[in-house]
Amino acid sequence: MKLSNEKREKISEQILQIIFIKSPKSLFTSEIAKEIARDEEFIKDLLEDLQSKKLIIKITKNPKGFTYLRRARWRLSDAIYNHYRNNQ
Numbered sequence: 001m002k003l004s005n006e007k008r009e010k011i012s013e014q015i016l017q018i019i020f021i022k023s024p025k026s027l028f029t030s031e032i033a034k035e036i037a038r039d040e041e042f043i044k045d046l047l048e049d050l051q052s053k054k055l056i057i058k059i060t061k062n063p064k065g066f067t068y069l070r071r072a073r074w075r076l077s078d079a080i081y082n083h084y085r086n087n088q
Contacts, residue, residue: 011036012046019056019076020084026059026073047074055080 003011018035019027033043050056051074059073076084 008046011038012050015043015046015050016055016076016080016084019074020081023076023081026075028071028073030071032074 014036015032018032029044029047030040032047033040036043047056047058051058054077056074057077059075061067075081
């Protein structure tokens with residue numbers, strides 16, 4: 001099923017809001033998908049789109065410095081976080 005660009009944008013806005021609310025904690029793709037009640041692959045596609053727009057940052061290493069093999073965590077970029085924080 002193909003979603004319109006308008007619906008994809010609204011879901012992307014929900015993703016940004018969830019990441020902002022949980023900030024400074026970075027979230028795994030599965031946690032974001034659970035919050036929005038959407039498929040993980042669909043959310044991953046939207047997250048990668050947001051990353052290409054430089055709105056979020058993909059974290060590929062765990063706190064001990066080991067690279068994740070199958071997972072990724074996500075957080076807002078510093079500029080976007082400051083913009084959200086100042087507009088509240």
